[in-house]
Amino acid sequence: MLAAPVSAPAQQRSEQDMVFENRQQGRVMPLRSIERRVVTQMRGYDYLGNPIYFESSNTYRMTFMRDGQVIRVEVDARSGRIRNRSDR
Template identity: 50%
Template structure:
């Protein structure tokens, strides 16, 4: 019984080590955004949100999504979803129609 547990643990450990390099190769959007913020190339999310909110005319803010080099913010007004893409400097690059 102990031998079986030891073999299972060794197999699980080996599987974890073999998949680790594949996971480490490609940085996630969140990691890229964090790095850009740390290097001063992008504003922190709360600051981006404060920049966009005044342009949304009372729409409800539902939250952000990282979308490559932009942050996509989701709003809702009168039952319609509005997507706003913002670059790292807080400029609105794209906005879906809400009419």
């Protein structure tokens, strides 16, 4: 018997639950706080939104664009610090 595919909203809800639990336990800063901090540091870049949370590394991947180039930024979800950028 084949399992029915999981719809996008169900997958998204699962990620939201994961982030909520980690936030309640103090392992993750609020996303809006992280976005404010990182967007300020990325002056001159357009923030494309839709960050992705990776529980295994406790990071967010945020996507920016400048002059047609896409830049992915890996951010520590606990501290809000940039760990890595794809344009370096």
